[in-house]
Amino acid sequence: MKIVLVIEDNPYDARLLMQILKNSYFVLHAEDAEQGLLLAAEQKPDLILLDMGLPDLDGQTVAALIRNTPGLEDTPLVAVTAWPPDTARDMTEAYGFTAYVSKPIDVQDFRARIAAFLGEGT
């Protein structure tokens, strides 16, 4: 089973993401950047979902650190953000994200996109 790491501090959003993913993937959850970076380095997940507003470090810095971690340079990294589309596009391109998903989450679309990021597209 593929591993998805969710780095999200908001309990409601974290619950929602895990609820959507738990039947198809092994889901790990970190509620701050420090825990997320440790889990990412140790577990080498197949996909990382990263909230852009974390309490200890912001999403851009976390993304830069993930991309500098051996073994995570090419891991699909998806920003989960309420940023306006232009900002989300510019920022995720600049920081080496694979893509971004807008909040609030569209559940059906989200499932399909996660499958596609993991090479499981229909």
Added chain:
Amino acid sequence: MMSPPEPEVVELVPASQFTLDELTAAYNQTRVDYIVPMPMNVERLYEYIRTYDVDLSRSAVALCSEEMLGLAMLGVRPGHTWITRLGMLPASRRRGAGQKLVEHLIARSAELEVPHVILEVIKNNTPAHCLFRKLGFRETRELLVLRRPPGPATEVVEPYTEEFLESDEAIELLEQRRSCPSWLDEAPSLRNAGRMEGFRVTLASGGSGWIIFQHNLFQLGKLVLQPETGDLHEVARALLHTLYNHHPRHDTQLENLPEDASYWPALQEFGFVVSFQRTEMRLDLGSAS
């Protein structure tokens, strides 16, 4: 016939009566639905309070029947004060408590006999912007919050020589700044932030300038550039070139760059992108209504 509900009695309590844990939790709860939520942990809030001279005894938490509705903080320095971290719980908005908090901080500022109060509002936060206008604040300028992902300086620049600046020299240079800094990058903020460092560059063609910054394990921040003489654009490019020659693996954050800063084009060439924008506003206390 049912009588109308009693109006809410909002009590404003000095923030100094709460622990940092309580203030952090309260602050984060007020921002859950923000476009730029910027949550904090206790360490970051403590650093914020210390760096930006936030006076918790003059900051306030709004309570109703002992339930927290929101909070707002006041930075205090000679000559002006700064309203920051205003936030209301989503269910408590549009009920007047936010206005009471701001009025309270204005009153505390007036007691200090400072001539004006400043604040920044995130662009497109229309309810907050309207509230500040209603209370007499007027826009002074637009500010950019920028980011640059890690990466070496690959841009070709004019030949230059560089000189490293220790913290004391860096702080001294900040006092000679020509630009008008926002609260976040005023000299006291940078002094409070801890060790600063910098470079002075001199172009072979004669121009010169300096760059001051702080670097931690992951990030460069508190960046201040001052091209001084010669071709100012080329000087700015050389300053950024030397910075990223030395720190190619650091992420960079630059807060509150005035939209019309002369070196914004150079920053763009070196890969800076806009994260979001703020509008700086000011209330002259002599004319407050």
